[in-house]
Amino acid sequence: MDIVVTVKMVPDLVEELEVNAEGTDLDRSAVRLRLNEFDEHALEQALVLKDRYGARVTVVALDSGDVDEPLFTCLAKGADRAVKVTGDFQDGLSTHGAAAVLAQVLGGIPHDLVLAGVQAPDDRDGQLGVLLAAALRLPHVSVVTAVEPAGDRAVTVRQEYAGGVVGELEVDLPAVLGVQAAPQAPRYAPVSKVRQLMKTATLETVAAPAVEAGAGSTVTRLARPEATGRAEILEGAPDEVADRLYTILADRGLLKQ
Amino acid sequence: MSSDVAVIIEHLEGVLAEVSFEMLAKGRELAAAGGGQLWGVLIGHGVTRLAGELGAADGVAVVEDERLAHYTPEAYERAAAAALQALGPRVALVASSSMGLDLAAGLSGTLGWPLCGYCKDVALTGGTLSAVSQIYGGKLMATAEVPGEHAVCAMLPGAAAAAAGRRRGTATLREIPAPALDSLRMRFKRLIQPEAGDVDITRESILVSVGRGIGSQDNLAVVEELAQALGGAVSSSRPIVDQGWLPKSRQVGKSGLSVKPKLYLAVGISGAPEHIEGMRGAELIVAINTDPSAPIFDVAHYGIVSDLFDVLPALTEKVKTSA
Numbered sequence: 001m002d003i004v005v006t007v008k009m010v011p012d013l014v015e016e017l018e019v020n021a022e023g024t025d026l027d028r029s030a031v032r033l034r035l036n037e038f039d040e041h042a043l044e045q046a047l048v049l050k051d052r053y054g055a056r057v058t059v060v061a062l063d064s065g066d067v068d069e070p071l072f073t074c075l076a077k078g079a080d081r082a083v084k085v086t087g088d089f090q091d092g093l094s095t096h097g098a099a100a101v102l103a104q105v106l107g108g109i110p111h112d113l114v115l116a117g118v119q120a121p122d123d124r125d126g127q128l129g130v131l132l133a134a135a136l137r138l139p140h141v142s143v144v145t146a147v148e149p150a151g152d153r154a155v156t157v158r159q160e161y162a163g164g165v166v167g168e169l170e171v172d173l174p175a176v177l178g179v180q181a182a183p184q185a186p187r188y189a190p191v192s193k194v195r196q197l198m199k200t201a202t203l204e205t206v207a208a209p210a211v212e213a214g215a216g217s218t219v220t221r222l223a224r225p226e227a228t229g230r231a232e233i234l235e236g237a238p239d240e241v242a243d244r245l246y247t248i249l250a251d252r253g254l255l256k257q
Numbered sequence: 258m259s260s261d262v263a264v265i266i267e268h269l270e271g272v273l274a275e276v277s278f279e280m281l282a283k284g285r286e287l288a289a290a291g292g293g294q295l296w297g298v299l300i301g302h303g304v305t306r307l308a309g310e311l312g313a314a315d316g317v318a319v320v321e322d323e324r325l326a327h328y329t330p331e332a333y334e335r336a337a338a339a340a341l342q343a344l345g346p347r348v349a350l351v352a353s354s355s356m357g358l359d360l361a362a363g364l365s366g367t368l369g370w371p372l373c374g375y376c377k378d379v380a381l382t383g384g385t386l387s388a389v390s391q392i393y394g395g396k397l398m399a400t401a402e403v404p405g406e407h408a409v410c411a412m413l414p415g416a417a418a419a420a421a422g423r424r425r426g427t428a429t430l431r432e433i434p435a436p437a438l439d440s441l442r443m444r445f446k447r448l449i450q451p452e453a454g455d456v457d458i459t460r461e462s463i464l465v466s467v468g469r470g471i472g473s474q475d476n477l478a479v480v481e482e483l484a485q486a487l488g489g490a491v492s493s494s495r496p497i498v499d500q501g502w503l504p505k506s507r508q509v510g511k512s513g514l515s516v517k518p519k520l521y522l523a524v525g526i527s528g529a530p531e532h533i534e535g536m537r538g539a540e541l542i543v544a545i546n547t548d549p550s551a552p553i554f555d556v557a558h559y560g561i562v563s564d565l566f567d568v569l570p571a572l573t574e575k576v577k578t579s580a
């Protein structure tokens with residue numbers, strides 16, 4: 001089975017996010033990027049399938065900056081090929097735009113199964129997996145937490161709903177899945193192995209084709225949420241705040257007598 | 258240009274989702290602003306009887322077919338697309354839920370309508386549609402203008418008050434013929450109900466809820482000790498469950514459980530919208546996080562910007578010795 005995993009760099013949410021002077025986008029010079037967490041789960045799901053049943057795993061990323069090392073990390077974890085799609089993506093790309101580019105690129109890469117992270121923190125106009133499926137005219141399922149082969153030309157997938165209820169679906173291949181969580185936590189790639197691959201392996205590169213990407217909407221304002229009902233912050237040394245919190249809980253009758 | 262609004266009604270096993278009523282409430286506002294009609298769109302098999310609960314809408318469009326008896330992304334997307342093509346609304350509201358993640362983007366992809374995801378608000382002003390999306394894990398809000406004659410907006414649960422959309426009544430029924438549902442490439446197999454856990458977190462009055470900030474499974478002892486001292490239970494965000502550190506029955510949020518304890522102490526949880534969805538109804542929310550801009554502080558009543566490993570032991574000690 002040929003599995004393609006799409007991965008993307010996104011702003012690290014643990015960092016302070018600065019908005020540009022126009023107030024319409026991130027200040028992209030100031031963001032620290034990391035691989036989208038859900039994409040890491042998508043890769044893990046692919047590698048689990050490879051380990052159990054055999055598969056060829058190709059990782060594809062748009063070159064939106066600093067993508068080489070993450071791609072080598074994917075190879076170090078066990079991916080067989082890494083493809084970097086080069087183009088003018090530094091200022092970000094709508095999800096509709098990314099899907100249109102990747103749909104073209106996937107025309108040249110065998111794919112029985114395409115796995116994408118279920119969403120990304122900067123998705124505003126749709127999840128990549130679903131839009132890619134629409135562009136490729138393939139079936140798709142989002143919020144997937146398990147994938148198993150069902151014969152040669154289908155997979156059984158689990159899709160999560162609210163309250164922990166899970167739907168089980170059988171999907172014909174080729175198909176696109178939006179992975180929420182792999183059956184196990186994403187594996188770790190030793191730094192030494194990544195370093196070594198950076199010297200010995202090569203990333204394949206493909207130039208992005210020109211595409212028509214009519215996503216539609218334009219951001220007029222990007223800002224922090226308005227601070228309605230923001231928490232009252234308890235300040236002080238850990239012992240002091242613990243004391244104050246204790247008093248608050250006691251006053252509300254929340255402590256056992 | 259149409260000023261109508263269509264709401265794709267979400268239901269599972271014959272029960273309407275709360276978010277459906279929230280969207281009807283929001284849809285009513287939008288329809289009023291544009292002078293259009295509000296439509297509920299019901300897709301399924303034997304679902305026409307649910308129309309009686311959708312009295313907040315002017316009309317209910319129903320797509321019935323036995324192949325729509327269970328949710329599958331492909332068949333439901335075809336049915337929803339057929340309904341939207343027949344109704345041609347200015348804006349279609351879809352829940353930003355597990356099912357909605359399939360449908361909203363799928364409809365945008367197949368109909369070519371622009372999409373705004375993760376909407377906290379949608380407004381029609383003088384014919385211009387704008388949407389406010391909550392992105393970057395809840396840290397930022399993007400306001401966008403949406404051109405064109407049609408659009409899909411995926412509404413976050415909790416964006417509007419369900420009460421305003423909950424009206425019984427007799428909306429006009431309109432049957433929409435099911436689209437071609439042969440050559441489907443996916444089949445529903447079964448629904449799996451969650452396993453009951455050792456603790457039912459939906460019944461606990463005190464929850465100490467732990468997130469990725471805890472760092473490792475061994476560190477969970479710090480939260481367990483506090484929960485025990487307080488006479489409560491430990492719950493968690495999703496990554497803790499995905500790591501296999503706690504069972505699924507402890508997960509709070511969109512794909513976990515909704516809880517309403519008297520006290521929800523969120524430690525090392527950033528407050529992503531999917532987490533907030535499950536705990537915002539708690540009576541008292543206290544958050545401990547090293548990141549002062551963590552979105553959890555927007556829903557918490559009290560916040561402590563500090564390392565949880567400094568504060569929790571001190572609090573546990575205090576609770577233990579004062580008891």
Ligand SMILES: Cc1cc2nc3c(=O)[nH]c(=O)nc-3n(C[C@H](O)[C@H](O)[C@H](O)COP(=O)(O)OP(=O)(O)OC[C@H]3O[C@@H](n4cnc5c(N)ncnc54)[C@H](O)[C@@H]3O)c2cc1C
Binds near residue numbers: 014355471532545563
């Ligand atoms: C369809 C879908 C459904 C989902 N369902 C759920 C769900 O049901 N429940 C859920 O929780 N998530 C759910 N998620 C995932 C959600 O998007 C977030 O990824 C998740 O909630 C993040 O969990 P977290 O806050 O524990 O981790 P992070 O976002 O990584 O946050 C960790 C926090 O810990 C803080 N921290 C780090 N070290 C310390 C320290 N020493 N002391 C104090 N603070 C510290 C950091 O500042 C950070 O804010 C879902 C996602 C999708 C797409």
